[in-house]
Amino acid sequence: xxxxxxxxxxxxxxxxxxxxxxxxxxxxxxxxxxxxxxxxxxxxxxxxxxxxxxxxxxxxxxxxxxxxxxxxxxxxxxxxxxxxxxxxxxxxxxxxxxxxxxxxxxxxxxxxxxxxxxxxxxxxxxx
Numbered sequence: 325x326x327x328x329x330x331x332x333x334x335x336x337x338x339x340x341x342x343x344x345x346x347x348x349x350x351x352x353x354x355x356x357x358x359x360x361x362x363x364x365x366x367x368x369x370x371x372x373x374x375x376x377x378x379x380x381x382x383x384x385x386x387x388x389x390x391x392x393x394x395x396x397x398x399x400x401x402x403x404x405x406x407x408x409x410x411x412x413x414x415x416x417x418x419x420x421x422x423x424x425x426x427x428x429x430x431x432x433x434x435x436x437x438x439x440x441x442x443x444x445x446x447x448x449x450x451x
Contacts (some may be wrong), residue, residue, distance in 0.1 A: 328398035339391040403431035
């Protein structure tokens, strides 16, 4: 299993790539059969292709986004990482969302095998 520092670095790389719109490089951080779910909105996706498609749809809806001010809690023995962070999303129509979200990451070796997302905003941006 990766160390706490390695899991945190992978998660922060994931967020940086999401913010940069680097869909293909986001999914290279995941196992081929990775699972992505938005717990607060009832979404569950399986596999890199389905996850990449979701991120492509997100890019169509938002001009840009930012994830930061991270607070992480890692359990390397279990391969678990919880990340709480602030989010700013700028819609293409000029609206702006600011949120306080959490993600729960599970790792299989150095790669993310599962991401569970809790979104503070009632609108699902990842549909």
